[in-house]
Amino acid sequence: MSLYRYTIRRLLQIIPVLFGVFTLTFVMVHSMPGNPVRILLGVSPSQQLADELIRQYGFDQPLWKQYLDYLWRLLQGNIGESFTRNRPVMELMLERMGPTVVLMGVSYLIALPTALLLGVYAAARHNRMGDHVSRFLGLAGLSTPNFWLGLMLIFLLSYEFSIFPASGYVSPLEDPVASARHLVLPILTLATAQTATLMRMTRSSMVEELSQDYVETARAFGLPERRILLRHAFRNALLPLITIIGLQLSFLLDGSVVVEQIFAIPGMGRLGYNGLLDQDYGIIIGLNIFFAVLFLIGVLLTDLAYAYIDPRIRYD
């Protein structure tokens, strides 16, 4: 099977999963206690206003009809309507995608090189002091709850020493300097656990490569150790890491919800959080589907990159 056909097959495999995600979230939101219209309109809404809203969003229809209607709209690319904000969810999501993408993107850009560097270093000093220190730091980074780290960073770097602002978001297109200053703390918060995870993976992958026969051969030929490390072992060690990079999207999406909440960043995670508090069916379903799509596409891309890079892969 060619890479092309493999890609098509993988894309087709995503469809039933997304259908499952939709069905699951649809069932979940409709089993929520309470009436969303009542939450929207307050304690004593006028009956007329409530009726109007209920009719407008089809809540008076039988559930199976609502499900099919929703599915039909979904197939046309509409992931839902927010009734608290009276707008299509897709529009709301795209509007707030900027800050989340910047946050996650910069976080990757910082975490990846740091992790690779530390991981290779640790593997090169396997079972010596440098390795033990890196391993300890890796474990510590992995064990730090991001919301606590965020709060402590705010306290230290923004309250005690007023170096960085404690909250808010400025678009890098508007004012790059202010934007960077606002991003430092959220990105530190988001990237710490990510760096730690990637670093541990890099290290174990490198340690494994360094144990292979070809490394022994290269050593026997008298190649300099640095060259063995970087030119031979590192290239092979990168392969399994590619898969992990895609899977990490899930943690980053989770992390963005927490970080956007702590630092009051108007991103997708915050939109979803507020949607959950408001019981906004459209936003909740939209959020779950949107995040699932992002995750599945991320995983697909990394798998394809992997299959493309590694000639040993069979596509079956």
Place this chain on the structure above:
Amino acid sequence: MSSESSTATNTEFEAESGIVATLKELRYSPTAVSGGFIVAILIGMGLFSTIDLYVFDKQLITALLADPHEMDQINAYAPPSASHPMGTDQFGRDVFARVIYGSRIALAIGLIAVGISFVGGVLIGAFAAYSGGYTDDVLMRLIEVLYSIPGLVLAMTLMAIMGASIYNLFFAYGIIGIPAYARVMRSEVLSIREEEYVDAARAAGLPTYKILLREIIPNGFAAVLVQATLSLGGVIIGAAALSFLGFGVQPPTASWGRMLNTAQEALLIAPWVAAFPGLMIFLTVMGFNMLGDGLRDAMDPKTSLKNSYDEDNLPVPGADDSGTRTQTAVDDPTSPNIDLQDGGDD
């Protein structure tokens, strides 16, 4: 490292008694011993607060420190002092006493949620892999649906439906963990199914359920056990994050995540209310991670965590994301490299 040569011996020649041998090996790993020490202290705190709460009605902790639920408005946001080693919160409650009581909640969530995921995942994964064919496909697609929604988002949605309470938190995190275990178990069983001793059992005429329960599941257990230890920390952080966001444990129950939620508002005037519960989460998770890391080190390198996303059947030569699976092979060039045999043939 003194433990490594013996680890290699154990894993290669006594694969059957894997779990017991591994647990014995653990004492040679300084990481695992320190981790175990932290976890032991936590379990002590958890047991103490549980017994104190249900048997002595908070008398013990009141005698030692202060009642974790008693409010004292005059002393609100008192900084750490001799009488309140970690200060007090917005209602003047002793933070130290609440931190100790919080260990009960953290451990309960970790153990119960992981227990639910463990049992559910092992059963689904083993059943899917052994049945194969259509059953396997359908089950794994369902698992993939759960897996494709980021955990915290799914947990928040579940909690919004069921209402914020600690029992729902157990359930939500239990459900979310199932895919990871099912995947690990499935990939284990897929390779174990082809082992010679399973063929032998089949040839000897053992019924299917006996093969599954006596030959296959026990041999796949090791990998899932490592997965459980390693994911405990993540579950504790995740559950605390939910409480922090207001979807988890509700007041007045002392939980670390919930304490951080309220501490956020007074970060400027009373940073200690946020610092100590968070530090406890960190130490707890660190303890479990160190224990899990040590466990994996001591474990058979062959059964370490398989690729966490193997749905697409991509053979990934040597792509195990395990920490230090081939430590032995590196230091001891004479030891046979196990990976060469099992790499990429699943």
